[in-house]
Amino acid sequence: MILYLLRRVFLLAFVFIALSILAFSLGYLFPGDPLQNFTGLRTISAEQLPLLIAEYRMDQGYIQQYLGYLQRIISGDWGLSFASQQLLLVEIKMLLPATLELAAYALLISFFIGIPLGIIAAIKPDGVLSKAISALALTGYSLPIFWWALLLIMVFSLWLGWLPTAGRIGVLYEIPYQTGFMLIDILLAQSQYQQEALFNALRHLLLPTLVLATFPTTVMIRFTRDSMLEVWEQSYIKTARAKGLSRSQVLYRHGLRNALLPVTRQIGLQFSTLITLAMITEVIFSWPGIGRWLIDSIYQRNFPAIQSGLLIISTLVITVNMLTEVLHTLFNPLARKR
Known part of the structure; x- marks a missing residue:
């Protein structure tokens, strides 16, 4: 090791x-x-x-x-931004938490929704429920993210008026910058309108998180379903069922534990996808993250910002992928043997 x-x-x-x-x-x-x-x-x-x-x-x-x-x-001397003439490292530190916050919540949603639906779809692969989940996953996988985002804005923001269309929090709330993560900063602020600000920030967070989580959720559904079906055909599963264990006992004691091992590797892969899709999501929802900042820098011909943005995003993606590979090897004895 x-x-x-x-x-x-x-x-x-x-x-x-x-x-x-x-x-x-x-x-x-x-x-x-x-x-x-x-x-x-x-x-x-x-x-x-x-x-x-x-x-x-x-x-x-x-x-x-x-x-x-x-x-x-x-x-830490990364130069200045052509557009603002501010230190690039300072701008990145201000903007990166917003992107990480959005990607982290989207990744959590994809895991908490995608894995259970994938398990349900694998229990009876020829059943109606399994086919419906597979069709839903295929539809979500095929949706263009920009079209899906605009559709949700039109329904929930323009027609129903339930959710805001842009930003991280309403302009009425003054939240001092501490960590860069909006929900954490609101909890640390200890202001008199803390609950109202927290609710407002959650409303701003809901739509972009759902849009960003759509693609990785469908991937997790399909990947978990295929992994469960592969494990379900192994000899130790058949042996456990032959010993008289119920289907639920075999699923939770033997099948689920082994089927979820390959899923840990998907954390890094889906994080890479989320960082890429976050650029489009941040532009559509005016989310003040590093993805929107990088795209604005391209339009402004802000070459030092493009250079630094490429460096920080690539470093982040490579590091997360490497860490997930190490975690998968630690949890999987077969991977350590190979």
Whole structure:
């Protein structure tokens, strides 16, 4: 197991190096002056130019420039945003919790809904209920997320007026920034309108979370159903049933435990999907997360922000995938043996 972890750490370090090389190369691949792309300064005066050239090692070779880029990334000097002229690392710290909050709640919904429905669909695969769940999963899997989001907005916001269409919380509530996670910040604020603000934030969170959770929920239904059906045909399941155990006992004691082991690997895969889909969801619902910020940066030709956004999102996705692989190996003896 120690050797496996060392291999994973080495692979993670290799991927990070390759990712940093790509992010560094973007400074030269983007239009404009590479020094401006690295610093984020719109204009560089004659007095600043020699100092910045020396600091960013622009008078040296690419290897020395790349090593200097790594040092700046590690130290937190990510440059400035072309659009706001603010520190990029500060903007990312402000926006990233909103995306993580949305993705985390969507992932929880997909697990708490997708896994039970997948188990129900696998109990009697030829039954009416199983076919209905499979048809529902196939429909949800085929829905374009932007169309589904606009449809829910039209029904629940415009027609019924139950839910808001955009934002994280109403403009009437002043919640001080502490962690960046809105629900946690509301609980920590201890304001006199805490309950009203919490209810308002939940109303703002409901629609984008449902939209974002649709695709991973359908994937979890299909994956859990197939995993249960595969386990249900194993010899130890047949042996347990031959010993006289009821169907529910076989399901909970033997089938479910082994069928859910491969599901743990889906955490990383679905998280990667959620981060990608969150960009579209954040634009539609005006959710102030890093996905919307990155898309706005593309429209604004904010090259330093694109460079930093690519680096932080890729690092986050790779890290979560690696952690889920390690957890799956810890929980699954067969995976450790392989």
